[in-house]
Amino acid sequence: MSKLIMAQENGRIMGGPDKIFGVSTLAKKRIAEIGKENVVNSTIGALLDDDGNLIVLSSVIDVLKNLSPTDYAEYAPIAGTPEYLTTVKKAVFGNYQPTGYVEACATPGGTGAIRNAIQNYTKRGDIILTSDWHWSPYNIITTEIERKLNTYTLFDENQNFNYSSLDQKLNEILKIQDETVIIINTPAHNPTGYTFTLEDWDKVNEILKKAAEDKTKKITLLVDIAYLDFSGDADEYREFFSKLEDFPDNVLVLIAFSTSKGYTLYGMRCGALLCLTPNKDIAEEFKMVASFSSRGSWSNGTRASMVVLSQIFANENLLAKVTEERHKYLAILTKRGNAFMKAAKECNLKTCPFDSGFFITIPCKNADQVGEELQKSNIFAVPIGAGIRISIASISEEACKMIPAKIAEAISNVK
Ligand SMILES: Cc1ncc(COP(=O)(O)O)c(C=O)c1O
Known part of the structure; x- marks a missing residue:
């Protein structure tokens, strides 16, 4: 440079x-x-x-074209319209019924969700962990907010998920800091097309629980589901959510949702950050910090795209x-x-x-x-x-x- x-x-x-x-x-x-x-x-x-x-x-664009002028012009609430916040949970989980507390905050695409997750669940200077093969903007998002990106090796010599590399890197990081965010992009990972199997998730579960035995540590697992709706069968590809519901309080699951691919709304900048936790206080805290970050960065999201998604999910035929x-x-x-x-x-x-x-x-x-x-x-x-x-x-x-x-x-x- x-x-x-x-x-x-x-x-x-x-x-x-x-x-x-x-x-x-x-x-x-x-x-x-x-x-x-x-x-x-x-x-x-x-x-x-x-x-x-x-x-x-075209079914999505038809809804967009029929919005009223105020749907475009009016500010949305900072966290997103109430209808959107309900809708986004349906869009993410589909027929899967999570048992924990789920809260959401609207963001400009998945990018905004990733940004807010890192900003709120790590400190300036902290290391964030993802796989060696990864979407390169993760590096930009982390360094933009003065964090660093570190990687584990995604595949072992047999081309299987290299869980021991994740384990090793996570433990190395937790020796030098008390909190981190781990980003896992699945299903249909960018750039490899890999999807974490349920067995891979069992391994992730094991690794995170072991690391979280030290109660001074705070681990956030951020699942980037940008390609979920272009991966395969809607129910089958959501089965992994069941593997995210059994963590202790010092492991927080966040989900970065995007309408860019699944609804071809790339340019409308519409997404959300969601939390999934058995702890009500952690869910309440999530709402507060996610809204604060939104207010302090882009303020409100795009109302028109929130209304589009809400209208689609409110109408069975449209959906x-x-x-x-x-x-x-x-x-x-x-x-x-x-x-x-x-x-x-x-x-x-x-x-x-x-x-x-x-x-x-x-x-x-x-x-x-x-x-x-x-x-x-x-x-x-x-x-x-x-x-x-x-x-x-x-x-x-x-x-x-x-x-x-x-x-x-x-x-x-x-x-
Ligand atoms: C892996 C991955 N995550 C997140 C995103 C975020 O996209 P957007 O901010 O458009 O929702 C993308 C877009 O290409 C992506 O490839």
């Missing part, structure tokens, strides 16, 4: 090249030169149709329509994932363990060079440190069938 002139650094590393933006600009340039039918642009983290257009749930429309697109995404994984197997291309979602990651050495090599075949993908991230959300099933062999070739050319 070049030296700041008037601005203060405050522990942040800013101004480095934005890899996603850089590769995506190159892809657009190539599209302008040779036409979009000749380019695979797998850099975009949004669901696109086979022609590269953003998929928008059925949205669910049905989403299913149609989830089926397309699933087909793309299956096609990619089948083709990868056929050419012996090793991927991170993929279950579902928008992304598949191929671990490889010299990822930057592999990315450049792929560009020679007009395939654009984002190098993410120890691998290449392919957004299957943004490319066709045909492209998913075709590119694994090209990636395998690029890796062997770079070696």
